[in-house]
Amino acid sequence: MQKKAIIIGASSGIGLAMAQALAQEGYKIGVAARRCEPLKELQEQFGTENVAIEAMDVLQPSATVALDALLDKVSEPELFLYVSGKGGQNPELDEKLELDIIRTNCEGMARVVDHFVNYVKSRKLYTDKHRAHIAIVTSVAGTTGMGSAPAYSASKKMQSTYITALVQYSRMHKVPIDFTDIRPGFVATAILNPNKHYPMLMTLGQATRHIMRGLKHRRRIVIFDWRFKLLVLLWKLIPRWVWERLTIIRN
16 A cells, blocks of 8 residues: 655755655655745656645645545645754844744644644544654754754743653554654755865754654664764753853854
């Protein structure tokens, strides 16, 4: 039987790369994003029988209507991958940018992911022997607050905390869902400033392979690669009062 997946935020970067990787592995995929042109190209590449598309703005209440339309086309997917998000440094603390990041990463994610959780609850196909899998792309930036990107790091922390709460919720209510928190470091996508140097920068292809391995084994948390695992461990060991005095961290 053909496996099925839905990817939210599939018009560029990690979302588009993951959509291509899953389609190449034989998945029937449903993809959604604000911009539909890249989705149409994806559909042309893999065929309308394998790729369903839907326009979606996660900040609008109509996002759940678009998700329902996509679920009608790709019914009862095994995998639900949420990649949609907004980022960027904000040294000027521009109010609009801060609020846009928070709304996109927090409000948008909660709206769409919660809707899919409720969808799983309503479908008899999902059981303990046939569990749904929700994976959300957060970031290692959510490990602690970063002065160069307050809204981004805080919103990513919220996403990871929200996933933890949903794991507990699914057990409380006996909803058959596994969750994966995907925490990339620096990946060469359009979200990064091309004029800046980023340490331990990873190509999109490398990131995609790490994610695919993590999803295959349904790992609860995916951090890639070993260098960022070590970095996150060191960050966690730094006392708060020391971290708040570190002014050399800019990226």
